[in-house]
Amino acid sequence: MPRGRYSLHDPHDHTPLGEEHFHCAPGPSGWRYVSQLTAPTGDHAGSVDLTIDDLGRPIRLELHAASWQVRGAALEGVTWVRTDPTGTEATEGNVPAHAFTGTTPAFLVATARLLRLEPGSAPTRVRLVRFTDPVLAPRTVDESWALLKSEAHATDNGPLVVDEYQVTALDTGDQSLVYIAGDVVLAAPGIELEHLETPPSPLG
Secondary structure (H helix, E strand, O other), X not given: OOEEEEEEEOOOOOOEEEEEEEEEEEEOOEEEEEEEEEOOOOOEEEEEEEEEEOOOOEEEEEEEEOOEEEEEEEOOOEEEEEEOOOOOOEEEEEEOOOXXXXXXXXXXXXXXXXXXXXXXXXXXXXXXXXXXXXXXXXXEEEEEEEEEEEEEEOOOXXXXXXXXXXXXXXXXXXXXXXXXXXXXXXXXXXXXXXXXXXXXXXXX
């Protein structure tokens, strides 16, 4: 069960956004990721609880940030309920998309699992619903993912396979590189892996 800490920063000006303390593990039905978010001041800033099935589809998502809450799952596309800080109103949403995305590294692992790309294959287009910080506002985005290469690196625990993805935002054309080993993101725009207690688990 990998357990560790990511540092988060603005990918454009590198302003620190805080840290994400996480643990994740494969299970009989897929993979689960749980984390707690802290602000740069050290204050609690939110949480993430994501479970995907063995095909990479989100079967349970719960996000908390700035007193906002989102619960979602793959249902006729993706469906979610977003609750305001007062708890008096809840709005439902449904989009014919493949999965969710957002700030947490968990979504990158989940999308890679969903697409199951082969190195050097043609880029694959995917439609996602992004929940933007700090109020978890939903926005539908289209991305293109390509697995550029997979490389094995020697470690004390045996070879570690690192996948290098190129992710393109189709609305802006912005391209970025994402490095994933098993169920852990090693580096991505705005994300750095600062500490890892146990090796990544293979996602199959």
